[in-house]
Amino acid sequence: MANEKALTTHAESFSEWYNEVVLRAELADYSPVRGCMVIRPYGFRLWELMRDRLDLRFRETGHQNAYFPLFIPQSFLAREAQHVEGFAKEAAIVTHTRLMSVGEGENATLVPDPASKLEEPLIVRPTSETIIYEMFSKWVQSYRDLPLLYNQWANVVRWEMRTRLFLRTTEFLWQEGHTAHVSEAEAEEETLRMLGVYREFMEGWLAMPVVTGRKSESEKFAGALRTYTCEAMMQDNKALQNGTSHNLGQNFAKQFALKFASEAGTEEYAWNTSWGVSTRMVGGLVMTHGDDKGLVLPPKIAPIQVVIVPIFRKPQEGVEVLSKAQELSAALAAAGVRAHVDARDNLTPGAKYYEWELKGVPLRLEVGPKDIAKQQVVLVSRVQAEGEERKQFLPEAEALATMGRRLDDYQALLLERARARRDANTYRGVDSYDRFREILDGAGGFVYTGWCGSAECEAKVKDDVKATLRCLPFEEFRSPEAPATCIVCGQPSTAEAIWAKAY
RNA sequence: CGGGGCGUAGCGUAGCCCGGUAGCGCGCCUGCUUUGGGAGCAGGAGGUCCCCGGUUCGAAUCCGGGCGCCCCGACCA
Structure with a gap:
């Protein structure tokens, strides 16, 4: 906003x-x-x-x-x-324990009191x-x-x-x-x-x-x-x-x-x-x-899992809609869902949608007079699974009963997406140093290669492409066929290594 | 610490080249009308123009020096 x-x-x-x-x-x-x-x-x-x-x-x-x-x-x-x-x-490093004033008027300032110098400095x-x-x-x-x-x-x-x-x-x-x-x-x-x-x-x-x-x-x-x-x-x-x-x-x-x-x-x-x-x-x-609209949070860690946005025109509708929103929120809370009613009256629903999307709230419920009349709610997910409708009109009881499952599905979807993205940017079987450099200098990703075990080869990679050896992966991550030679020096490989640019 | 960019109202910015009343959008306050994807109108408040010094009748603007922040590197969770 x-x-x-x-x-x-x-x-x-x-x-x-x-x-x-x-x-x-x-x-x-x-x-x-x-x-x-x-x-x-x-x-x-x-x-x-x-x-x-x-x-x-x-x-x-x-x-x-x-x-x-x-x-x-x-x-x-x-x-x-x-x-x-x-x-x-x-x-x-902490070296002193007291301050003292020196100088007069505008020039007055605080300096460490030399008399308070610690015998042995303390490190934070x-x-x-x-x-x-x-x-x-x-x-x-x-x-x-x-x-x-x-x-x-x-x-x-x-x-x-x-x-x-x-x-x-x-x-x-x-x-x-x-x-x-x-x-x-x-x-x-x-x-x-x-x-x-x-x-x-x-x-x-x-x-x-x-x-x-x-x-x-x-x-x-x-x-x-x-x-x-x-x-x-x-x-x-x-x-x-x-x-x-x-x-x-x-x-x-x-x-x-x-x-x-x-x-x-x-x-x-x-x-x-x-x-x-x-x-x-x-x-x-x-x-x-996160995406271009902002944060995307996994439900298990989202401070707010479901935000409820009340929608109304006339004041008397507002009373009814707000009380329905509170009722939904209480029902969700009772089911262990972290729900929040956005009751602010100085923002239009649209403004609230943008804000909660920016903040990565997984699911949004919209409740208006039309919904109350039909005993339904509108459910909008921050991200959609393949083929999923962005807006879903659900009977209120069904929405409440299925919310936990929907959050679990959403959680699983995020993990699946992240895993697919990682796998798509993972390279195995890279056997030429040119190709290795090309990947790391380009789009980047995880590159699995053989490694001779020497620090010199690590240093060379760091020097050449600013990538580091992230780890020697555990067995479940290793390539089906172990690389035979070090990607850098060509000597026999002693372990498969993963290289990437890192934070 | 090297390279680049930027400091003007809470936020985003115009003005700077070419010195002369500091402007706009958002936000904020009040009122009325509004509310299903960033509401409208009217009124209002809010500024050490990063800091210090210089030039000048006069500096956001020109000159010198400093400080801070962001981005890219080197260092690292």
């Missing part, structure tokens, strides 16, 4: 389209702090719904929530060598492995104390050079799971279990198909033994790393003295895992399903 200018289309500029949708749908806004965004109520509700579902799944898989400090002593970060290297260049957490494993080491003595299965919902800060709403912000919200186990096998099992929880959530709730697999050495988490990932394809054919799960081995346990007495009586270092998903998923959701 605030802006009648047409959205920039996907075809004109995908990134401008993305920004406009996020802003106009009121998911988020730029803040006075560079690189930081404000998540507005509609966007935050999306995050809350994601959080609720994941939190339930974490609990069901045996995890407990806890909370660790925002600040990490600088020395902690320094202990694990790769970890430092990974995060040192994007740290927010970019991730919490160090401080969590430091605490774990206090709590674990025996194998009987393991496993520790923790999760925290938190904000973290990474001072990125270039930010984008939801996809990469200086501060972002996430969850980070941290666990400690008696054996590598148990840690590996946990790492893969949580990757599975992510995948099931992304596909089942976000309707976002993902490829799962292992990261290469150069792409893995700083300090991990192995990193596993869920990679999704956005509508511009770029990859979005949507969630990762790390087997940290004993790297952190050794630096933070996370030891225990084993059943055999020997002293052992624990095996850790960590795994996380962030508000980036909101951006992924936008770029997976």
Whole structure:
């Protein structure tokens, strides 16, 4: 309603389209702090719904929530060598604890009080492995104390050079799971279990198909033994790393003295895992399903699943129509459907349609005097399945009784569409480097090839086409016939790899 | 940090080249009429023209310097 200018289309500029949708749908806004965004109520509700579902799944898989400090002593970060290297260049550092005024009148300003300088700087957490494993080491003595299965919902800060709403912000919200186990096998099992929880959530709730697999050495988490990932394809054919799960081995346990007495009586270092998903998923959701009219939300995660728009001419009709709308809304709510009556009287129905379409509400019910007379409602779906009528005139009782099923169908339709799009932009059996470059320099997509395992070949691809090795896919995603040679150097392939340009 | 673009009312913009009362659309407020795809009419409110300095009788406009934002790269969830 605030802006009648047409959205920039996907075809004109995908990134401008993305920004406009996020802003106009009121998911988020730029803040006075560079690189930081404000998540507005509609966007935050999306995050809350994601959080609720994941939190339930974490609990069901045996995890407990806890909370660790925002600040990490600088020395902690320094202990694990790769970890430092990974995060040192994007740290927010607290060095003082007081401000003081200097100057007079117009020139007066605040500066850090030198007397308040901290002996050891504190780092605003970019991730919490160090401080969590430091605490774990206090709590674990025996194998009987393991496993520790923790999760925290938190904000973290990474001072990125270039930010984008939801996809990469200086501060972002996430969850980070941290666990400690008696054996590598148990840690590996946990790492893969949580990757599975992510995948099931992304596909089942976000309707976002993902490829799962292992990261290469150069792409893995700083300090991990192995990193596993869920990679999704956005509508511009770029990859979005949507969630990762790390087997940290004993790297952190050794630096933070996370030891225990084993059943055999020997002293052992624990095996850790960590795994996380962030508000980036909101951006992924936008770029997976959105179209030139705006957001398209999967019902399971839509703050409003059904919006009811009352239509009337005369005031006495209004009373009747509004009460019918409320009645429908209550009946839907009782059936577990998130319904909303748009009772605003300063907007015409048409204006409301545009707004709710922009905001991605899956289904819309229109109710007017004619409908009440016929005991019917008008149902309009934000996106149509093949051959489906845009507007359907349904008996009221039928509409109510079938709404849950319709939402499920809609959810399934979005997943199916996204999967079909991904598959259509997936390339296998590419065996010449020229063809490989042609695809990645052109329309883009996921390209499956052989890979010799060398970082040099990865670096060359990055240099040549700015694409990265997204993952070494798990078996179910691999090509029926394993590629024999590395796409870059032609040496024998050691693993099939997926390449793509990424966010 | 390199390349490009842009800062004028809540939003989108015109005016800038060629200095002279800051304009338009949307939104907002009031009233009446309206409401099945972005309502109409009438009245009204709302501006440090990004900031600092310079030139000038006079600067949104010209000159110098700064800051901010967006896009494309390098870095990353």
